[in-house]
Amino acid sequence: xxxxxxxxxxxxxxxxxxxxxxxxxxxxxxxxxxxxxxxxxxxxxxxxxxxxxxxxxxxxxxxxxxxxxxxxxxxxxxxxxxxxxxxxxxxxxxxxxxxxxxxxxxxxxxxxxxxxxxxxxxxxxxxxxxxxxxxxxxxxxxxxxxxxxxxxxxxxxxxxxxxxxxxxxxxxxxxxxxxxxxxxxxxxxxxxxxxx
Numbered sequence: 001x002x003x004x005x006x007x008x009x010x011x012x013x014x015x016x017x018x019x020x021x022x023x024x025x026x027x028x029x030x031x032x033x034x035x036x037x038x039x040x041x042x043x044x045x046x047x048x049x050x051x052x053x054x055x056x057x058x059x060x061x062x063x064x065x066x067x068x069x070x071x072x073x074x075x076x077x078x079x080x081x082x083x084x085x086x087x088x089x090x091x092x093x094x095x096x097x098x099x100x101x102x103x104x105x106x107x108x109x110x111x112x113x114x115x116x117x118x119x120x121x122x123x124x125x126x127x128x129x130x131x132x133x134x135x136x137x138x139x140x141x142x143x144x145x146x147x148x149x150x151x152x153x154x155x156x157x158x159x160x161x162x163x164x165x166x167x168x169x170x171x172x173x174x175x176x177x178x179x180x181x182x183x184x185x186x187x188x189x190x191x192x193x194x195x196x
Contacts, residue, residue: 048102050196055095063097070111070191077169077190083181089172093129094192096150097164102196104159106150108136108167111191113144118184121177129166130155136167140174142188150192159194 053063056075064074078092098104108126119142126137130153137145152163169190173181 048196049100050102050104050194051098051100052106052192052194053095053097053099054192055097057092058095065099066192066194078171080171085178085181087173087177089123089170091168091170093166093168094190095164095166096192098152098159098161098194100194100196101161104194104196105157106159107147107193107195108145108150109147109191109193110145111189114142114186114188116184116186118177118181118186119143119188121174121181121184122186123172123174125168125170127168127170129153129168142171142186145190147193 052066054066054074055061055063056077061075064072066072077094078090080087080090096106098106122142124137124139124142125135126148128134128136128151130151134151134155136148136150139145149157150167151157151165152159153165154163156163
């Protein structure tokens with residue numbers, strides 16, 4: 001009798017153990033079927049840009065786009081060849097437009113010293129189109145130009161996206177041109193620098 005009772009207890013324990021194990025497996029599987037998610041995607045960063053265009057002489061020319069290198073060559077601003085004693089001088093404009101997204105500053109300089117004996121006999125002025133106009137360069141004898149800060153047409157030294165100004169470069173003979181200019185030449189480069 002005792003043997004039968006222990007067999008029954010053993011069977012009951014096995015049945016109960018199987019039932020508990022089955023319940024655990026079903027419960028685990030049931031938990032796996034219920035899920036919830038949230039996702040915060042697209043976390044990204046990008047730096048602002050510093051760039052500008054350089055347009056010589058207005059319509060009929062193509063705007064030159066800035067790069068990080070000083071050797072970006074844009075159109076000639078002013079020039080003249082086979083000049084005579086009566087040459088009155090010449091002028092032309094450069095429109096600078098801030099196309100970058102960061103606030104920046106601009107300056108004007110010569111990237112290297114002007115070359116040629118005629119430079120001493122020429123005057124150079126650079127004025128802005130803001131009102132009243134600002135004279136940025138006024139030289140008797142074209143020489144090197146150290147960094148000269150430029151303002152936008154609202155006379156602000158801080159340029160924002162789409163701010164612009166038009167600068168007039170005028171070259172004219174000075175008093176020495178009549179006596180020593182014959183056969184001489186002068187060349188110089190103009191560098192617009194933007195810093196953000």
